Amino acid sequence: MKNNPSPIAYHAISLAVFLTISLAYFSPMLNGKKMITPGDTRQFQGMVSEKTAYEKQSDEAILWTNTMFGGMPTYLIGSPQPPRGLQIINSIFVLRGKARPLSFLLLYLIGFYILLNAFGVRPQLSIIGAIAFAFSSYFFVIIPAGHATKAITIGYMPAVIGGVYLALRGKVLVGTIITGLFLALQILNNHLQITYYTLLIILTLGIFEFVSAYQEKRLRPYFLSIGALLVAVILAIASNATVLWTTYEYGKYSTRGGSELEIDANDQTSGLDKSYITGWSYGVDETFTLLIPNFKGGSSAGSLSEDSETFKYFSQAQGNQYARQVIKYMPLYWGTQTSTAGPVYVGAVVLFLFVFGFIMIRSRLRWWLLTLTVLAIMLSWGKNFMFLS
Structure with a gap:
């Protein structure tokens, strides 16, 4: 008689596999090798320089800085957040310091693993599927670009979708809890573009499930599930009311709020220019x-090998040292x-x-x-x- 591992044991093994993969992939960085500071991160450090210096000196948080655009609020550039349950849970998934890029990969893996389990895929296959998802190139391209909040919200996206599917297929309590928790975490990280795409995916899933419920004559449980999910969405939004309201308030005065000064009238919108x-x-x-x-x-700044014709050309013209520098950042x-x-x-x-x-x-x-x-x-x-x- 076979003793199959319990679901909890399978999930623990899966988590161990994901952690091992993440540690192995980022081992050079964890062993002291440095990653190039992303451009967006350098810009952010410049934005908060006055704020950081003041807070170190006075031990007091400030909500205004004079060094950005002649003065602006700091709530979207590192405003202090009081510790609360949601922040603590988020900090478990999203580590700081050297381990942070590792936590992005781990979050990609865990998020998609939750999705596949919700769709009834066996844990063994869910591990393989999660790896295939996590190692899509785009998810790594955005890390050195400094798009940290985008990486985090993408990581939470599959779990939100998985929760919705569970609720729509009858596991209302579990599905609603998963949806509410991971949607709240996603909104907390304030990359609303990815949250918008998440809602598009959920909307299309809801339409297809409605058709299925209609054909199978189970509209009543379907609408009960929708009601429970709406409660989860409302709670997720309410738990991030401060984040959303300050973003909305500031957005009207940012580049996303439109401008009276337009070089090209055809390019004008109520927000960012169409060309941008x-x-x-x-x-x-x-x-x-x-x-x-x-x-x-x-890449627009990709590297070529020393076997390339470009290297040979510059090597003959300017020498090997110059050629090695040139081929590091080629507009490919x-x-x-x-x-x-x-x-x-x-x-x-x-x-x-x-x-x-x-x-x-x-x-x-x-x-x-x-x-x-x-x-x-x-x-x-x-x-x-x-x-x-």
Whole structure:
């Protein structure tokens, strides 16, 4: 007679696997190797320099700085937050200091593992799926760019979706708790663009589940689940009311609040200029980077090998030392975006399994996933598909 491990044991093993992978991947940095300080991080350090210096000197928090745009509130650039339950839970998932990039990878893995378990995937396969998700190139491209809050909110996204699915499929209490907790954590990190995309995914899931509930004549439990989820959403928003309200209040006076001064009237909107918003639009043919990473060349500041013709040319013209410096930061990208730190690459194996699974597995969820995939790709085209954008 077999004694299979309990679900808790499986989850503990999965967590140990994820921690081992994260430690192994970031071991050079943890062993003293330094990561280049991201540009956004350097800008942030400049923004808070006056605030940091004052608080060190006076041991008193300030809510205004004179060094940004002639003066502005500090609540979006490191305003002190009193410790509370949500902050403490967030600090468990999102570590500080040297361990922080490691915690991003760990959060990607855990978040998607929760999603796959919610969808009924076996823990062993959930581990593999979580690894495939976490090692998509984009999730690593944004780390050296300094997009920390984006990385964190992306990490929480799958858990929110998993919670919603559990609630809609009858596990209302567990699903509602998971949804409320991880949505609150996502909103806390204040990258509302990713929260907006999360809600789009949930909305499409809700529509497909409604059709399924109608066909199976279980509309009453469906609407009860929706009611419970709405309570979870309201509580998640209420627990972050301070964050959301200050963002809303400040947004009206920031670049996202529109301007009376416009060089091009056709570029004017109620918020950011269209040219800025769509500056990082994926080219239609650039979508092939999901399968072929360097389909459009790679990074705007990528490196070449010493075997490249570029190195040989500069080596002959200026010497090896100069050539080595030049090939470190070459403009390899030739797509339609303003610039890019790297392509969005999902992986040939993952794409093959997606197509294979869509054909072979007769599940209603495949149409939801296909709809989401097509919608996400078309949204990424931005200015190249303004009908949707």
